[in-house]
Amino acid sequence: MKKITILGSTGSIGTQSLEIIRNRKEDFKVIALTANSNVKLLLEQIKEFKPQYAVVMSDESYKILKNKVDQNETKILKGLEGLIYVSSLDDVEIVLTSVVGMIGLKPTIAAIQAGKDIALANKETLVVGGQIISNELKKSNSKIIPVDSEHCALFQCLQGQNKKDVKRLILTASGGPFRGKKKEELKTVTPEMALRHPNWSMGKKISIDSATLMNKALEVIEAHWLFDVTYDKIDVVLHPQSIIHSMVEYCDGSILAQLSETNMQHPIQYALDYPRRNIANFGYLDLIKNNTLTFEEPDINTFECLSLGFEAGKIGGTMPTVLNAANEEAVNLFLGKKISFLEISEIVKEAMNHHVTSYDLTLDKILEVELLTRNYVNSLVK
Ligand SMILES: NC(=O)C1=CN([C@@H]2O[C@H](COP(=O)(O)OP(=O)(O)OC[C@H]3O[C@@H](n4cnc5c(N)ncnc54)[C@H](OP(=O)(O)O)[C@@H]3O)[C@@H](O)[C@H]2O)C=CC1
Numbered sequence: 001m002k003k004i005t006i007l008g009s010t011g012s013i014g015t016q017s018l019e020i021i022r023n024r025k026e027d028f029k030v031i032a033l034t035a036n037s038n039v040k041l042l043l044e045q046i047k048e049f050k051p052q053y054a055v056v057m058s059d060e061s062y063k064i065l066k067n068k069v070d071q072n073e074t075k076i077l078k079g080l081e082g083l084i085y086v087s088s089l090d091d092v093e094i095v096l097t098s099v100v101g102m103i104g105l106k107p108t109i110a111a112i113q114a115g116k117d118i119a120l121a122n123k124e125t126l127v128v129g130g131q132i133i134s135n136e137l138k139k140s141n142s143k144i145i146p147v148d149s150e151h152c153a154l155f156q157c158l159q160g161q162n163k164k165d166v167k168r169l170i171l172t173a174s175g176g177p178f179r180g181k182k183k184e185e186l187k188t189v190t191p192e193m194a195l196r197h198p199n200w201s202m203g204k205k206i207s208i209d210s211a212t213l214m215n216k217a218l219e220v221i222e223a224h225w226l227f228d229v230t231y232d233k234i235d236v237v238l239h240p241q242s243i244i245h246s247m248v249e250y251c252d253g254s255i256l257a258q259l260s261e262t263n264m265q266h267p268i269q270y271a272l273d274y275p276r277r278n279i280a281n282f283g284y285l286d287l288i289k290n291n292t293l294t295f296e297e298p299d300i301n302t303f304e305c306l307s308l309g310f311e312a313g314k315i316g317g318t319m320p321t322v323l324n325a326a327n328e329e330a331v332n333l334f335l336g337k338k339i340s341f342l343e344i345s346e347i348v349k350e351a352m353n354h355h356v357t358s359y360d361l362t363l364d365k366i367l368e369v370e371l372l373t374r375n376y377v378n379s380l381v382k
């Protein structure tokens, strides 16, 4: 039985992982669950899964939860300290990082330092802290198993192969809800339109990132750190059906691909069971119904975030932190209807132009750059 902490259990990935665990209670024991402020859902999850710990972020949520939960059964903790604590508990074997944003950075580092395996959905953490996390992994027994569908696919396509034979990683991108549109048509698109992903049902932040192609930009940097591959060997191809989750091309011209339904329970279960596989209680791919697989070149003139991601990754140092923090702020501003869709990429570009990259990559430096970037973005829109 694997003992698991789920960071962000009330979100899209968190609830889908609990759906798997609900049907396989003999295989997993939930040690800790965490949420930001969705106390109602967290309370239901506590009642069902009876974790030893639950964490919320705000004082208000903490007070509500403490009054409603028997502390002898589930201890309630608060804030980042709480996330770090439940990520490094002796009892825990694997931490599923499914919080959104770079708040996942410190808990992930703490989990690696404590020797836990990481089922990693939270890509922002690797984008900003890739170098630090790689260094920590070298000193620890822990391993990262990717949950992000593309990286889970790449991970599977790389199994049993010789890394020196890899010609390139090919990340597939759906193109999002605005695939094929030009800038003129994107001037007035609303958050509601941008949230309507053609293939996946996901949290708000990643849905907007898919619409701008920033999701793919973050995934390029994520792939660089996960698989230790240089940026000239990472390509992105549009694949509107999202059936092939990504591919690896080898030096002999063979391309290995991983296909499955557009259901995140596939990569989540793969990561939780690794190195074993289990039956898919949630469905198998019907190849006849999905008999058209197409590919296109991404439109980097319209969706500039993709190029900004490659640029930030190649510059390295603190630049990916700027890309990510500026994007997190810009997405919130767009969701709050304070800026337009096209301003997301303009703001990220402006923040990157403004930044002087530092290669002194400590955790404190990353957090300092994050704060400066968030403040700079907000000063731009006042
Ligand atoms: N959804 C998907 O299909 C995929 C997601 N990912 C990645 O997985 C991560 C999670 O995505 P997704 O599940 O869609 O996101 P959601 O927004 O659906 O869920 C986010 C989770 O994190 C919690 N949370 C939000 N903000 C904070 C905070 N400041 N501190 C602590 N906890 C917080 C939320 O709590 P609350 O409910 O209380 O707000 C919730 O539990 C992201 O990094 C995303 O890029 C990767 C591939 C696919």
Ligand SMILES: CC(=O)[C@@H](O)[C@H](O)COP(=O)(O)O
Pocket (backbone or CB within 6 Å): 148, 149, 150, 172, 173, 174, 175, 176, 200, 209, 210, 211, 215, 216, 264
């Ligand atoms: C399910 C998943 O992993 C998402 O990251 C998804 O790939 C987003 O789709 P896009 O290809 O549109 O970014």
Ligand SMILES: [Mn+2]
Pocket (backbone or CB within 6 Å): 148, 149, 150, 219
């Ligand atoms: Mn993905």
